[in-house]
Amino acid sequence: MGETVVVTGCGVISPLNPDGETGRFWAALRAGEDAVLPVRSFDASAYPCRVAAEIPRGMLELSDGEDPAMRMARIAFRKAIVDAGPGHGSAEPTRTGVVLGTVLGGVSSGDRYIRTPGLDPENARRLLLQYPMRGLAASLAAEAGIRGPVLTVSTACASGTDAIGLAFRKIRGGEADVVLAGGVDALCEFSFSGFSALNALTPGKVRPFSKNRSGLALGEGAVFLVLERERSATARGARILGRVAGYASAVDATHLTAPHRDGRGLSAAATAAIREAGLDPDGIDYVSAHGTGTLYNDCMETRALKTALGRRAGVVPVSSIKAILGHAFGAAGAMEALACLLAIRDGIVPPTANFEEPDPECDIDCVPNRERSVTVRAALSLSAGFGGQNAALVLARG
């Protein structure tokens, strides 16, 4: 056992709260508000599916040439620092770190570069250097005077979950005292066209675990959590949102874009994370599912839950907030981890919105359409993605 790691601050910007207000984010999740709407940020009329969950670009107040993902990450990062309250910065700068998860990086900048012939050299250089988003985490660290470990992790749609997990390990293992960890991705036509080409998008509503589900909708946003050693958080009188109690990741090693049919990697990650938290399946009171709303994912995830939780899989509340927020790529796992922490805090789990028809192959309690009061001592948050990536976090009461 290493250090106990607690969460003392959060910042989130999403289509539900373009203003970055966490209270608004949580209220909309609980109410099951649907942020998936017709695409506005580009002309999607040529696509068979034309919906996504977007943050209005006007609300981001982008400076000239600024990548939207970078802007979102900065907003969430700054909000998280303020939310953590005074004193978290008293940790040594070399013992403070940043871990950022992203799938697409600055692909909006690449999109703009390729679409804009004749760019002047300075703008072309800036767009190209933003493309892989290699410098964002370092830039955020510099802004906050952070000089400890700085990582950018890209594990497809598990990136946000892995970022929090790696940050947890850096504190637990003694390498850092405080780490800001989260995920970010912004929607653009490049990513939209890719998922469209893969026939993964829904033409209508996202309906995770419903028999009539028809695919995912893309989303966007950014989340940062402030992870801290419990001892120092308690010493400075910080408000503790919850604990990161366990983390694990595992890959399927079967196919680049399709999950293992039985969820081999996801169940392995879930089992290991629960074990690391010192729990057994009975200790899990809520599961935040990856729950994309695609035919294959939701069946795979149900099987993985049955493997990892045994008989508990049929009774534990499981919900997917992707019905509300769409799939925010690298931010998704971090948004879901935050939802778990808020569920633990308030004793309320958000619903799986848009649920219509039970699917015998997804025979779990997916909290259909209405929030539910549940005493949550510990929650399991699951993510999966391209490359056979799977990651699991256990969040617990502080």
Add this chain to the structure above:
Amino acid sequence: MTSPVAITGIGCVSPAGIGGRDAALALVKGPPENHGFRVPEFPLEDFLENARSFRRVAHSTKFCLAAVALALRDAGLEAGRTDGSRTGLVIGVTHGALAFSTQFHGGLLRDGPEAASPMLFAESVLNAAGGNVAIAFGVRGPVHTLIGEETVGAQAIGAAMELLRLGVVDRCVVAGTEERSAVIENAYRQMDRAASRSAPEEESPPPAGEGAAAFVIEHPAAAVRRGARFFVPVLSARCSRAGREEMDDSVAMVVKEELASLGKRGEEIRHVHVVVPTGRNRGPVTRGALRALGLREGGTPRLDIAPRVGNAFCAAAFLQASVSAALLSAGGAPGAGLILASGISKTFSVLLLGGGSPEGRTDFPGG
């Protein structure tokens, strides 16, 4: 951060050659060749039995697959000889498969959404190399792709050390890969022009290169137990960022701290490798390191592969580390190699590899 782990296998794919430790040494020996800073074409069948399944992958993934196959072969851990669920994989990437990304994009813009290729999209995601390597070699433990500058080499090795130290895996494959693309060349050409205008005294950076290097990393005791033939301890892998002080001061301080934590003296460093391709940070990083080691310019061999094979971004740091490991293992003598890396930001990394042999156990922490 120190941890008792060791490199037990090396694989190198570079414009100077493809192979194990010999290919690593070829990066610093002999005259430069006219290879255009590109990896020569090679059949993946030479490295993978199931190569046909990977015939459509990006160049960066292909390089990585070959490098990992070579590293596993060097370590005596060919496919089927290990428990995949106890094996981890950490991949370092700076730009990824940008050629595929731009090809996908071009098709979309030219011919519309119906022409968008699902294969190009899937193979251009930043973790495509990691996903394909996991499939090819049956890795089923944690697989992480880290994105960053030249410093990502030390970050990836540090992440592998952490996985081993925490007991999450028994062995970890670490690799860095990068491919040349027109987009990258264009971006850095423009950046170099801007840099040469602002600091004309700095030496010109090398042209963009490409390649991959991979390592197998294990607990020394486990490696000795299974009779590993090759053995270079990883003494330290640390990243830091210069604050208000100058870069050279910051580098000197971190190198001194790492040496002190290992109980080492500057004169024990046999080779210094500086992986700083762009002009601005190169001088300060070198000066900082030499000051920390108590050396004058020219006092310790400085080895730089960039003039020979170009700047392969994060892969350059992995290739430099492979050179250091190959040199240290060749003599079996004590001492250490220091690999310093920095990109265009104020971030830098310090990687220290030890010398000796499993039998002698020189510089063998925890052995």
